[in-house]
Amino acid sequence: MNATDIELSPSASENAFAVMMAELIRANLADHPDKARDFSAMHGRVALVAEDADTSVTLLFSGGKLSVHAGLYGIPDLVVRGPSEALIDLSRVPPHPRFSFLPDFRSDVVRSLARALVDKKLRIYGLVSHPGLGLRLSRVLSIH
Amino acid sequence: MALVFPSAAWADAYRDAINANGLYKKTAAGWDQGAIALVCKEEPALGLDTKHAIILDLHQGSCRGVQYATDPAALTSTPFIIEASYAQWKAVMTGAVDPIKAMLQGQLRLTKGHLPTIIRDVEGSKQLVLSARVIDTEFLA
Numbered sequence: 001m002n003a004t005d006i007e008l009s010p011s012a013s014e015n016a017f018a019v020m021m022a023e024l025i026r027a028n029l030a031d032h033p034d035k036a037r038d039f040s041a042m043h044g045r046v047a048l049v050a051e052d053a054d055t056s057v058t059l060l061f062s063g064g065k066l067s068v069h070a071g072l073y074g075i076p077d078l079v080v081r082g083p084s085e086a087l088i089d090l091s092r093v094p095p096h097p098r099f100s101f102l103p104d105f106r107s108d109v110v111r112s113l114a115r116a117l118v119d120k121k122l123r124i125y126g127l128v129s130h131p132g133l134g135l136r137l138s139r140v141l142s143i144h
Numbered sequence: 145m146a147l148v149f150p151s152a153a154w155a156d157a158y159r160d161a162i163n164a165n166g167l168y169k170k171t172a173a174g175w176d177q178g179a180i181a182l183v184c185k186e187e188p189a190l191g192l193d194t195k196h197a198i199i200l201d202l203h204q205g206s207c208r209g210v211q212y213a214t215d216p217a218a219l220t221s222t223p224f225i226i227e228a229s230y231a232q233w234k235a236v237m238t239g240a241v242d243p244i245k246a247m248l249q250g251q252l253r254l255t256k257g258h259l260p261t262i263i264r265d266v267e268g269s270k271q272l273v274l275s276a277r278v279i280d281t282e283f284l285a
Contacts (some may be wrong), residue, residue: 015250016247016248016250016253017248017249019250020247020248020259024259024260027258027259031260041285048249053245055248055249055251081260083245083272084242084244084247085242085244087248088248088266089261092263092266135273143148143263143264
């Protein structure tokens with residue numbers, strides 16, 4: 001995995017959310033080389049919508065490459081909509097201490113996200129039809 | 145008496161406000177990554193001809209010291225820099241804008257430093273910025 005495998009589309013270079021997502025995933029892959037396996041296996045479009053900040057990005061994964069687009073780009077397979085804080089929390093999800101391919105459901109961050117899901121402040125669409133993409137996304141976004 | 149932002153006196157009051165913020169102490173207890181500088185961009189119309197920086201020496205939930213600087217050289221050894229315009233700092237400090245939302249909107253920008261480290265301690269970073277709200281501040285505009 002190298003830095004050129006993650007690129008910002010021309011439209012995204014002025015979008016702070018897009019720049020942040022590209023930088024975050026790039027740093028996560030550099031800090032945790034084991035995430036490269038998940039990254040390489042990801043295919044599909046993920047839209048992240050920060051409703052309170054009125055901004056969104058689309059992450060287009062294609063087998064070891066990622067292009068980050070500002071706004072909604074194409075028809076996403078997964079859509080995550082919610083407040084900025086919840087979207088940032090998605091990248092703070094720690095792995096389960098025994099089953100590292102799963103999130104640690106007892107952590108404060110996961111509890112907070114679960115509350116946001118129950119309250120419908122955070123909504124994830126497409127997870128049932130694309131569970132693998134969703135699980136891998138959580139690992140690639142996670143800073144842990 | 146209201147303190148002008150930015151100024152050395154305001155920076156000192158900010159250090160005290162951070163140390164008085166119990167939530168900052170709790171949420172940043174694990175922070176051992178060094179100083180964070182809050183930088184206000186040049187704003188000639190307001191008399192700010194250069195960048196103004198408030199460099200906070202942070203360690204495990206407390207602010208050990210503060211430096212108010214207008215010389216960019218002061219920032220060379222600062223590992224984390226968060227930059228914004230005067231109006232954007234004012235919006236965050238007065239509570240008009242949430243700091244995390246401001247980051248996603250590009251109003252506050254991490255211009256130097258490891259993003260995952262800031263995200264790991266995002267609650268502490270948020271409390272750091274929120275600490276400024278208790279200061280009686282006189283804004284230039």
